[in-house]
Amino acid sequence: MAITDDVLVIGGGLAGTVAALSAAEHGGDVRLVTYKQSTLRHATGLIDVLGYTPEGEGPLADPFDAIDALPTGHPYERVGTDAVRDALLFFDALTGDTYGGAHTDSNALVPTSNGTVKPTARYPVGTAPGLAADPADTLFVGFETLPEFDGPLAAKHLEAAGVPFETRGVTLQFPGIKRADAKVTRYAHLLDWDEAVDIGRGETGARAALAAGVSDALEGETRVGFPPILGDDNHDVVRRDLEERLGVAVFEVPAGPPSLPGMRLEDQLYHALEEAGVNVTTGVPVVDYQAGDGDRIEHVLVDRKGQQVPYAASEYVLATGGLVGKGVDSDRTHVFEPIFDCHVAHAEDRYEWFVDDAFGDHPFASYGLEVDNELRPQDANGDLEFENLRAAGAVLSGYDFAAEKSGSGVSLSTGYVAGDRAGAEVSG
Amino acid sequence: MSDAAQPTDEHVPTDDDFEPIEVFPESTEMDLRPGADNCYKCSTCDTNCPVAEVDDEFPGPKFQGPEQWRLKRQDDHDIDDSVMKCSNCMRCDHACPSEVPLSQMHNTARGEYVEKQMSKRSLEYWRNRLLSNYRTMAHLGSKVPRLTNFMMGLGVTRVFNEKVLKITSEREFPAFATETFREWWDARGGYATSRERARAAREARGEKTTAETDKRIAYFHGCYSNYNTPEVGKALVRVYEHFGYEVMVPDQRCSGTPMYANGMLGDAERAAKTNVPELAAAIEEGADVIASCTSCSMSLRQEYPELFDIDGVHEVSNNTWEGLEYLRVHEDLKGELEGTTTDLPNLAYHAPCHARNQGLDGQAIEVLSAIDGVEAHDVGDSCSGISGTYGWKAENYDTSMKIGEEMFEHMEAADATHGLTECPTCSMQMEHGTGYDILHPLEILADALLDGGETQSSSGTGPA
Known part of the structure; x- marks a missing residue:
């Protein structure tokens, strides 16, 4: 017997979790199946909607000024501007006071660990005190054993980028960590649990020891930026505790993978799934499907270490990611979508999939599924691949998220729409 | 081909048939190179490591x-x-x-x-070998269970373990059952009895009652439900017979899980050379292999084919299931459970790491929630911290308890009377950290589906 629900979402990243949550609002049985951990673990936790136009104009102060002008086939054009706004409202309700920028249209400029300034629509509240629009002088604190974030370098780069405040960087020892290969989760755990650390003249709590070191380094700056390691489960408490001890604002600077702000967002989304009663199956891939009557999917097959277990639903959402998430794959002859073999338009000659300039406009960056206005994948002739399949997130074609800074916004709005339509379909 | 840049390495032939993919010939032995090459350094693994x-x-x-x-x-x-x-x-x-x-x-x-x-003369080597060959210890110990339980509980034994063997004295050794699962099984009449009971159950269910049936399973009980918690094995047998399945219990040794964790691959392979042919023979006779321990099913499914080249290893891997998983896919388990009740409704469930890797993390709660009144709380996705023999070693005890802290807190906060998990060593850790009694999902299933104990027709030893 197939394991049966009303809506089945394949993929556990931002698009998949949001699709499952918006489908669940309609009241049916919803299941999310996810294989490996999603690219949220690589993500900054920032919700970019649109930072630059496809032509490279930007940074945009208001993404909605540009969304209406996006070309046909862009995911935002497919779902429509109103749906992007609705999806942001949905996200605001979901994340409550843990995210800043809620209920506004405009982009904020967030300093990053590379010393660049990134336009983004929503940002974790722990990032908020660091916004570039605020002219407060800033100290960036890096740690000897954490080479991913260099405080002095970030400070210099931001200065060069022309931020309207003084920047300075220092490199300190992180209390309790001596080895260079401790993981970011180790730093976070020390602060989360305020573990006792040896400071040479006895033991003290990790937070007090950290604050003491930073306090000595402060030279009148009114805010301090840290790499994003300020706790995991108790992040908010850790940050506020440090603020109290230091008497200045404390914020995290988004950095590369692995990224705790992305993991915290993931935790929030999965907690919301549990609250919404969504069944979650993790660790096993959907590998194939069984076609049913007409152009419908009867069930999909989940590989459970050798056994192919059927999972059935009335409506399906495909949110398996793009080239990084492996929802779009390639071999030496073609680019394909591995589960349903939906059509992926691409040049026949693989040497036309890319350009020589590493930072040029690579065609592969926007490879993915073409969809109708309901986000249903279409074949090469523009006919529906399946009546009961919708696609969301990076598996879609028509946009280059890295260049546009639109990755999270597209996942959020297409996930929201695909889940909402699928949920509406089954609730009749 | 376009006029874009072509590979120009001197050793590369230039004819049109050239396929660079074939430069490294397909390896017939274990080859970890493709796996190592797949790593793009995102460090997602590091953020998941509980250690x-x-x-x-x-x-x-x-x-x-x-x-x-x-x-x-x-x-x-x-x-x-x-x-x-x-x-x-x-x-x-x-x-x-x-x-x-x-x-x-x-x-x-x-x-x-x-x-x-590692020196073969070191105490660490022999301590690890002893721990990983738990079955050998258990086999001897269970011959005289009461004496062994008494001995293991003695202060002097625990001091010896701690001081000499570096096995932590913080933990109490799990008690051996006075009757092993296999002793119970044999006394009950083995396969012949199970076959009869399954046939009777199929008749009662209105299914075909001919002697020949494809409803047949081979139970891999592993060491723990044989020597320590035979009630789990009995629950599995009774539940499967209730659905009309004939149960076979092939000869078997340890699944290998504790041996991998201690690097004793030779010991694990020797055990596999018993398990694989025995289980493959049962599969040949039409059975699917069912395990009640999620680390045993993990080993048979994933580690066996990854590590050992034994005839039949892939057949065993491809036909092994976890106890609830099989019923869920092959029977209308949800329909069957609707309207049933249990005396044990308030449960704090921990999903073992190895269950998680088989896509089973949400299963127990989903299945058991169909029973009237059952409130099963997931205590979160953290690791219990014991990881088999790991948390038994004195040098790992503190780390093990530190990892478990999150689970202990969530269990204590949960409104529950019992803990619930599929994994025997997670169960030890849950009990050790919180004092809860810990059950296996199959025990709840048996409690809900069956009237309790064996029916009249049983030739067995009565209710456990």
């Missing part, structure tokens, strides 16, 4: 796996001894977005470390 989170001396799975594998291409490199700190929870496998076979790399490296670098 790295509490121990800054542990360099994490990305190092233990692909990086160490590359270092080992240089002949003069030893395996780093930190590999022994890995608890073999296999969370890194579940995490990796690029299908790097991390646990296979860990198992291989650990095996090589123990074989080439």
Whole structure:
């Protein structure tokens, strides 16, 4: 017997979790199946909607000024501007006071660990005190054993980028960590649990020891930026505790993978799934499907270490990611979508999939599924691949998220729409 | 071809048939190169490692796996001894977005470390060998269970364990059952009895009652439900018979899980050479293999084909299931459970890491919630911290309890009367950290579906 629900979402990243949550609002049985951990673990936790136009104009102060002008086939054009706004409202309700920028249209400029300034629509509240629009002088604190974030370098780069405040960087020892290969989760755990650390003249709590070191380094700056390691489960408490001890604002600077702000967002989304009663199956891939009557999917097959277990639903959402998430794959002859073999338009000659300039406009960056206005994948002739399949997130074609800074916004709005339509379909 | 740049390496032939993919011929032996090459250094594995989170001396799975594998291409490199700190929870496998076979790399490296670098005269080697060959200890101990339980509880034994063997005295050894599962099974009449009972059940269910049926399973009970918790094995047998399945109980040895974790690959392979032919023979007779312990099913499904080249190893891997999983897919389990009740409705469930890797993390709660009044609370996705023999070693005890802290807190906060999990060693840790009694989902299933105990027609020893 197939394991049966009303809506089945394949993929556990931002698009998949949001699709499952918006489908669940309609009241049916919803299941999310996810294989490996999603690219949220690589993500900054920032919700970019649109930072630059496809032509490279930007940074945009208001993404909605540009969304209406996006070309046909862009995911935002497919779902429509109103749906992007609705999806942001949905996200605001979901994340409550843990995210800043809620209920506004405009982009904020967030300093990053590379010393660049990134336009983004929503940002974790722990990032908020660091916004570039605020002219407060800033100290960036890096740690000897954490080479991913260099405080002095970030400070210099931001200065060069022309931020309207003084920047300075220092490199300190992180209390309790001596080895260079401790993981970011180790730093976070020390602060989360305020573990006792040896400071040479006895033991003290990790937070007090950290604050003491930073306090000595402060030279009148009114805010301090840290790499994003300020706790995991108790992040908010850790940050506020440090603020109290230091008497200045404390914020995290988004950095590369692995990224705790992305993991915290993931935790929030999965907690919301549990609250919404969504069944979650993790660790096993959907590998194939069984076609049913007409152009419908009867069930999909989940590989459970050798056994192919059927999972059935009335409506399906495909949110398996793009080239990084492996929802779009390639071999030496073609680019394909591995589960349903939906059509992926691409040049026949693989040497036309890319350009020589590493930072040029690579065609592969926007490879993915073409969809109708309901986000249903279409074949090469523009006919529906399946009546009961919708696609969301990076598996879609028509946009280059890295260049546009639109990755999270597209996942959020297409996930929201695909889940909402699928949920509406089954609730009749 | 376009006029874009072509590969120009001198050794590359230029004829049109050239396929660079074939430069490395397909290997017929275990080859970890493609797995190591798949790693794109995102470090998602490191963020999932429960040991790295509490121990800054542990360099994490990305190092233990692909990086160490590359270092080992240089002949003069030893395996780093930190590999022994890995608890073999296999969370890194579940995490990796690029299908790097991390646990296979860990198992291989650990095996090589123990074989080439650990002194066979060291106490650590013999302590680890003793722990990983739990079945041998259990086999002897269970001959005189009451005496063994008495001896293991003695202060002097625990001091000896702590001081000499470096087995922590903080934990109490699990008690041996006075009757093992296999003793119960044999006294009950073995397969012949099960066959009769299954036939009667099929008749009662209105299914076909002919002697020939494809409803047949081979139960892999593993060591723990044989020697320590035979009630789990009995629950499995009764539940499957209730659905009309004939149960076979093939000869078997340890699944190998504790041996991999201690780098004792030779011991694990010897056990596999008993298990694989026995289970393959049962499959040949039309049975599917069912395990009640999720680490046993993990081993048969994943580690066996990854590590051992034994005839039938893939048949066994492809036909092994976990106890609830099989029923859920082959029977209308939800329909059957609707309207049933249990005396044990308030449960705090912990999903074992190895269950998680088989896609079973949400299963117990989903299935059991169909029983009227059952409130099963998931206590979160953290690791219990014991990881089999890991938390028994004195040097790991503190780390083990630190990892478990999150689970203990969630269990204590849950409104529950009993703990629930599929894994025997998680169950020890849950009990040790919280004082809860811990049950297996199959026990709840048996309680809900069956009237209790064996029916009149049983030739067995009555209710356990």
